[in-house]
Amino acid sequence: MSGIADVARRAGVSKATASRALTGSTQVSDQTRQRVQEAAAELGYVPSTSAVSLATGRTRNVGVIMPRLNRWFFAEVLEGIQATLLRHGLDLTLYDARPGTEGRRRIFDDFLARKRFDGLIAVGLDPDDHELERLLRIGRPVVSVVGASADISIVTIDDTHAAQRATEHLLALQHTDIAFVGGGTETPWQRVDAARYEGYRRAMAAAGHLPRHIASPTSLPGGYAVAVDELSDARRRPTALVAVCDEVAIGAIVAARQLAIPVPAGLSVVGIDNHEYAEMFSLTTLAQQPRDQGIAAAELLVSTLGTAAAAPVEHRLEARLIVRNSTAPPAAART
């Protein structure tokens, strides 16, 4: 447990010089620096983070707040963030703000106020007004992944555009009876879901077709359950599905197989994500790279840490269409 005083003594300099030599900041003769560094190494000196924070006002720590951890998207974003922060020598404090829980309230009302971090990354939070106010009041830079807000920097894909391209892909294959699956079953739509539905709706409208919505929880079992219900009646069945995300899309494919509906011959399905499982289900999808979004968000935050509050930045990554084998022209078009 040796402190900087021990290092200084061993190197034969003052605490001040030792500190300078180790933080690398100001001018120190190469000789002294060398001696101090050696002394530090020999003693296995590790600065006390709380003392450093108290003195500098910086924590070398970043807060990450997300509504779920066990969804593919969030876990990937988190891994990207973690790897990036690690590379910068920054710690990561995680807040799991599950919507509607007492824990979420405490996070926003108590935990964030402690400012244990130099900056915050909010992933897919969909904060209400009160929460957003709390977020801004902290007075630390905030970067958001997914979601949107006037005065917060953001990294995301263009959800509306992605869903629109997914729909257009099906339209180009001559589908006309295309349903949108997703949106959740509880009342208020998530911002993302709404944006994606809007893209679908636009593409359908442009092609002169009526939109059709199948409500589904945003999960693989959710998509499965809904699809089992909705696909069983062959007469009412759409010829193609735009799923709000790959998990729902894969659920629908599993359901279709269960019902002996051949995919893509009898039903086309397109998702958004390029989920870890997309390939094994031959899912056509719009690939978003959540890990890259995490990396981008972390880099963006890190770059603003030193500087004064800059204007919010908007960083949109492109979602690329990956055509696999879950989409094909509808049976009718192949007569």
Added chain:
Amino acid sequence: MSGIADVARRAGVSKATASRALTGSTQVSDQTRQRVQEAAAELGYVPSTSAVSLATGRTRNVGVIMPRLNRWFFAEVLEGIQATLLRHGLDLTLYDARPGTEGRRRIFDDFLARKRFDGLIAVGLDPDDHELERLLRIGRPVVSVVGASADISIVTIDDTHAAQRATEHLLALQHTDIAFVGGGTETPWQRVDAARYEGYRRAMAAAGHLPRHIASPTSLPGGYAVAVDELSDARRRPTALVAVCDEVAIGAIVAARQLAIPVPAGLSVVGIDNHEYAEMFSLTTLAQQPRDQGIAAAELLVSTLGTAAAAPVEHRLEARLIVRNSTAPPAAART
């Protein structure tokens, strides 16, 4: 940004008294306490964590270190830990120590040494000797989930026993040609995988059958790919599979369906986990509750935070057999 000095002034007391009144520790007259608390509330006083840490030596923060974030098991454990720590008002600092990465090395060699936490929870780490030594050297209580070590408290299920019971379930159905799927494709087995294989082996040996091992990556697509290969030849095909975890089991079920092998009529599959997707695939499995393991680990750690180093505790949760519709007697037994 008011400090405790402001609170003290406003309440008309000294910093010392204000501190006592707020931390609740020592004797303060109810009247003063009340006045101080009001003053604090009015000013929106939030103690500086670094100052508190520096003065007390405690961080009110717990470190969590795991090898992956985007696997169902780990995400569930993490959610359990997070929820529990939150309830205790503790922060959570996350370390993603992916095996074989430079990041992992830095975590063990640099990040942990900073001791930003009062205690550490290690989940499924499988640390090597060097890493284990680092873990112990920190001088903070450590609780491990999964894995094993002489001098670290641990929360886990009995993996060997679970796999044994899974195998016995198949044996009771008259299966004799049962293969174990898992273990990864890289050379060194994970401790968990080895323990589960051992349970399978014992059950097979006790019944007088030869064990059979199908190597598979520990993931759903991994199980799928391996199963597509291994199940295609009807003559060499086992009648039942014990999968190292549900993800592999589900991969195998998807593969079987793909190959038009009816489950369970043509192939029985049993997993270990009770994964989120287990129900929709009708998977028979040994349920472990990773979330509960996370909760138990966090509670255990919290309880030891105040006290002096106690003897390591071992907390084994039971894995319950859930019979669904992926297991049935082999075709031969049904003549």
Added chain:
DNA sequence: TTGAAAGCGTTACCAG
């Protein structure tokens, strides 16, 4: 029950 003052381990200012 309360107050004054001495740390906690660094950094950063101000002289030299």
Added chain:
DNA sequence: CTGGTAACGCTTTCAA
């Protein structure tokens, strides 16, 4: 380029 010393914001003796 280096040393002494005052913060940083809180807790915790020690006295009163």
